[in-house]
Amino acid sequence: MSTANREPARPAAGRAGIKKELPDRFKDYRHVWVFIELERGQVHPVSFELLGEGRKLADKLGVQLAGVVLGPPGEATWYAVAEAFAYGADLVYIAEAPLLADYRNEPFTKVMTDLVDTHKPEILLLGATTLGRDLAGSVATTLQTGLTADCTELDVDTDGSLAATRPTFGGSLLCTIYTLNYRPQMATVRARVMPMPQRTDKPVGRIIQHKVSLAEDEIVTKVLGFLPDSQSAKANLAYADVVVAGGLGLGAAENLQLVKNLARAIGAEHGCSRPLVQKGWMPADRQIGQTGKTIRPKLYIAAGISGAIQHRVGVEGADLIVAINTDPTAPIFDFAHLGIVTDAIRFLPALTEAFTRRLSPHSRDKLAS
Numbered sequence: 001m002s003t004a005n006r007e008p009a010r011p012a013a014g015r016a017g018i019k020k021e022l023p024d025r026f027k028d029y030r031h032v033w034v035f036i037e038l039e040r041g042q043v044h045p046v047s048f049e050l051l052g053e054g055r056k057l058a059d060k061l062g063v064q065l066a067g068v069v070l071g072p073p074g075e076a077t078w079y080a081v082a083e084a085f086a087y088g089a090d091l092v093y094i095a096e097a098p099l100l101a102d103y104r105n106e107p108f109t110k111v112m113t114d115l116v117d118t119h120k121p122e123i124l125l126l127g128a129t130t131l132g133r134d135l136a137g138s139v140a141t142t143l144q145t146g147l148t149a150d151c152t153e154l155d156v157d158t159d160g161s162l163a164a165t166r167p168t169f170g171g172s173l174l175c176t177i178y179t180l181n182y183r184p185q186m187a188t189v190r191a192r193v194m195p196m197p198q199r200t201d202k203p204v205g206r207i208i209q210h211k212v213s214l215a216e217d218e219i220v221t222k223v224l225g226f227l228p229d230s231q232s233a234k235a236n237l238a239y240a241d242v243v244v245a246g247g248l249g250l251g252a253a254e255n256l257q258l259v260k261n262l263a264r265a266i267g268a269e270h271g272c273s274r275p276l277v278q279k280g281w282m283p284a285d286r287q288i289g290q291t292g293k294t295i296r297p298k299l300y301i302a303a304g305i306s307g308a309i310q311h312r313v314g315v316e317g318a319d320l321i322v323a324i325n326t327d328p329t330a331p332i333f334d335f336a337h338l339g340i341v342t343d344a345i346r347f348l349p350a351l352t353e354a355f356t357r358r359l360s361p362h363s364r365d366k367l368a369s
């Protein structure tokens with residue numbers, strides 16, 4: 001689903017009468033906020049993607065774009081503030097406290113809802129990461145407002161309402177959801193669904209510091225230690241420049257080695273369609289699509305994948321899609337840039353060998369001479 005050249009969202013059929021006049025208590029809610037997700041000192045890139053999207057919404061509404069940084073006192077938190085400005089925020093709200101060092105639902109929800117109650121944003125966007133999903137749900141529940149999860153498009157309607165579009169009915173349809181009579185209007189968006197905006201050297205702007213009125217002994221959960229998951233850290237599909245994936249057309253688990261060989265030869269990440277995860281042929285963090293990862297590589301090679309809509313929504317942000325499929329009528333050829341109608345099991349080794357020869361240092365010398 002491209003976000004480029006979109007028509008403005010039209011009011012949904014039958015909306016007349018659903019929207020009442022906004023209750024007085026919400027009338028001074030203004031501005032677009034983006035939660036800047038910091039985990040173990042790192043800003044999640046989805047926060048910058050959301051600042052890019054938030055910028056468009058704020059400009060359409062004629063309001064300001066703010067970043068919200070919650071973290072422990074120290075350099076990493078202030079670095080996140082500076083980065084929020086570099087990716088387009090007009091102002092940043094910062095809450096610093098040792099109890100915000102590691103993510104816990106209770107203090108983060110308390111601080112975020114306090115911030116919302118004090119400064120009243122009209123729209124609040126969060127990344128649909130594990131942390132963002134957890135936080136968004138409890139913040140929306142505490143504030144008794146609506147939340148549209150895993151959006152694929154965001155826009156503002158003719159009356160200024162947030163039009164949040166997401167897949168529905170198992171991904172076969174798209175629906176646009178409005179939170180008409182409550183504020184803030186909340187949405188989460190997965191990594192790589194929105195394009196990364198240009199980073200600028202914009203100087204730091206207005207910073208509003210928020211005092212955290214919560215003590216450690218008021219929080220039930222404690223973080224005793226951190227055990228990194230070395231397995232899942234390996235797949236970096238969402239941010240890979242080149243991805244090779246295999247589908248059911250490969251016929252057997254052992255044929256996935258052909259996908260891995262090609263990926264290794266060209267320095268790519270490897271992934272798969274959902275049935276392969278369901279069969280236990282690949283781990284879940286390699287799944288691409290609506291219920292897996294959204295990817296935005298420069299090159300995506302799909303071997304033996306039919307191109308069902310649930311797979312398509314996860315890959316169509318790729319610059320170049322190359323599909324290998326025996327069936328010339330496979331849906332993947334409707335959106336692939338290059339289609340190769342052939343048996344992937346025979347073609348993948350030949351392609352790997354051709355790339356290996358082309359990319360080996362020895363061949364490079366030969367080509368140069």
Ligand SMILES: Cc1cc2nc3c(=O)[nH]c(=O)nc-3n(C[C@H](O)[C@H](O)[C@H](O)COP(=O)(O)OP(=O)(O)OC[C@H]3O[C@@H](n4cnc5c(N)ncnc54)[C@H](O)[C@@H]3O)c2cc1C
Nearest residue numbers: 247248249273274289290291292304305306325326327344
């Ligand atoms: C709620 C929901 C969420 C879902 N989420 C996802 C998701 O995140 N990701 C996802 O991928 N799917 C998802 N799906 C499943 C999706 O609908 C499809 O079933 C799935 O993508 C099909 O996988 P496939 O293309 O590998 O298999 P198939 O649809 O079986 O396609 C196999 C393809 O391989 C071709 N082929 C056969 N032999 C060869 C050969 N030797 N060489 C080359 N080509 C060959 C065939 O022509 C066919 O086009 C979801 C479904 C639901 C209901």
